[in-house]
Amino acid sequence: MSTLRPRWAARKRRCELGGHAGIQDKAWRIAPGLDGLGFFPPEVRAQATAVACSRPEAEGVPLARWSYAEIAQRLVALGVVVSIATSTIGRWLQAERIKPWRYHAWQHVRDPRFLELAKPVLRLYELAQVLYQRGVWVVCTDEKTSIQAREGIDDPQPAATGQGQHIAARYERRGAVQLFAGLSVPDGQTCGCCRERRCFVDFQAFLLEVLIPEAVRRGVWMICLILDNGPTHAPKQLEAWLAEQQALHHWPFEIKLFWLPKYASWLDQVEIWFSILQRKVLSPNHFESVTHLKRILLEFIQHHNRTAQPIKWSYTIAKLEKKFGDDTQDSLLPSILELIDQLAEGQFPIPAYTMEIPCLADQSSGRN
Numbered sequence: 014m015s016t017l018r019p020r021w022a023a024r025k026r027r028c029e030l031g032g033h034a035g036i037q038d039k040a041w042r043i044a045p046g047l048d049g050l051g052f053f054p055p056e057v058r059a060q061a062t063a064v065a066c067s068r069p070e071a072e073g074v075p076l077a078r079w080s081y082a083e084i085a086q087r088l089v090a091l092g093v094v095v096s097i098a099t100s101t102i103g104r105w106l107q108a109e110r111i112k113p114w115r116y117h118a119w120q121h122v123r124d125p126r127f128l129e130l131a132k133p134v135l136r137l138y139e140l141a142q143v144l145y146q147r148g149v150w151v152v153c154t155d156e157k158t159s160i161q162a163r164e165g166i167d168d169p170q171p172a173a174t175g176q177g178q179h180i181a182a183r184y185e186r187r188g189a190v191q192l193f194a195g196l197s198v199p200d201g202q203t204c205g206c207c208r209e210r211r212c213f214v215d216f217q218a219f220l221l222e223v224l225i226p227e228a229v230r231r232g233v234w235m236i237c238l239i240l241d242n243g244p245t246h247a248p249k250q251l252e253a254w255l256a257e258q259q260a261l262h263h264w265p266f267e268i269k270l271f272w273l274p275k276y277a278s279w280l281d282q283v284e285i286w287f288s289i290l291q292r293k294v295l296s297p298n299h300f301e302s303v304t305h306l307k308r309i310l311l312e313f314i315q316h317h318n319r320t321a322q323p324i325k326w327s328y329t330i331a332k333l334e335k336k337f338g339d340d341t342q343d344s345l346l347p348s349i350l351e352l353i354d355q356l357a358e359g360q361f362p363i364p365a366y367t368m369e370i371p372c373l374a375d376q377s378s379g380r381n
Contacts, residue, residue: 053094058105060093065106065113079113081106124275128337133271133349134280135333137237138198138326140357145199149356150233152224153283154195154240157290158211160310162187162300169299180297188303192290192310193219195227196283198239201321203286203314207307213247217254225264234266235356241273241281248272282324289317 064087069076076083081099084106088094106112124130137144141151165181172178193216194205206223208215228236242248255268273280294313300306 053097053101057088057093057097060091061088061097061102061105062109062111064088065102065111078116084113120276122274122337124277127274127277128333128339130272130274131277131280131333132330133353134239134273135328135330136350136353137239137271138282139329140353141198142323143357144237144353145233147356148233149235149237150228150231151198151237152195152239153198153281154193154219154224154238155278155281155283155287156211156216156245157192157194157287159189160192160295160306161189161298162303162306163298164301165299169297178297180299184299187300187306190303190307190310191215193223194283194286194314195219195224196286196324198282199323201323202318203283203321205311205314207310211245213245213250216245216247221258228266229264236266236268237271238268239271239273239281241278242275280328282326285324286317 061084064072064084065079069079069083072087074083074087079087081102084102085097085099088097137151144151163184164187165184167181169181170179190207190209191211192205192207193211194203196203204223204227206219208218224236240246247254252270255270258264259268278284290310290313294309300309
């Protein structure tokens with residue numbers, strides 16, 4: 014029989030409505046086990062789980078995330094235990110598969126017209142290659158803003174045996190540029206230009222100097238332009254401006270706008286290409302000047318286009334409806350989807366700008 018002196022621990026109970034208040038000055042005696050080691054009662058373990066599943070700020074602790082050690086400190090501060098090992102906290106939370114130090118970004122759907130705006134975009138992605146064979150070009154466009162030109166105080170050193178590249182930890186800022194880009198959904202190729210600012214006039218310049226000439230070169234008769242409703246794209250002005258340019262320049266094609274839902278940049282395929290650009294060109298960052306940065310960006314676009322492939326997009330309307338349901342029967346959506354299907358079948362649609370395409374021009378500007 015063990016002669017280990019039993020330990021004492023103060024026990025605290027929650028009031029039914031009082032959270033951590035309602036302390037009762039009672040104590041339990043933690044008896045030794047068969048192996049002579051003490052053990053904590055289930056109430057302590059439950060309290061540790063409750064702390065791990067709470068936000069530190071709500072507990073009055075100025076932290077963003079819990080660690081094992083900080084949970085142990087919190088239990089002591091609450092008077093639940095006199096002391097407890099971090100390994101004990103770790104063993105409990107591992108058994109319950111709780112990792113309070115980990116986090117991931119998430120958000121609820123904020124746009125009441127999410128389904129109405131998302132479904133046409135997903136249908137365009139699904140039929141992009143068929144539409145392109147019919148002369149309808151599906152393009153996603155956006156801008157990657159404030160790309161920094163940083164010059165390291167030492168030149169980068171290439172990889173060697175047993176070592177990766179060496180990049181200077183200190184650098185000098187040489188300026189920044191804005192990259193406007195359009196991703197061709199049917200073939201994965203990209204066109205773009207660099208601008209000093211990201212105003213509506215800069216987006217207009219991108220359309221007139223880059224996207225429109227590319228459409229002429231491809232010989233298409235319609236562009237389905239997918240874009241978000243950020244202020245750079247001027248949702249309240251863009252459609253009217255395009256109509257004026259159409260009448261002025263007599264373009265041999267029509268342009269139809271498909272606006273993404275608010276806060277839904279994850280539906281924009283060009284964002285995937287931006288992530289490729291970030292990994293392959295911008296990280297690590299070593300550019301001697303803004304001119305050097307612009308040259309590398311444009312050269313990468315040409316380099317990428319030589320082997321570009323369509324993005325394998327797997328998020329379909331069926332998956333969207335399975336998650337969010339379908340409450341768009343009374344909207345314009347059925348007629349828009351019918352229009353896209355007619356384009357895929359080679360039928361000529363009604364003239365440009367005479368059919369109302371849902372946009373967010375009547376809502377407050379927002380993006381992402």
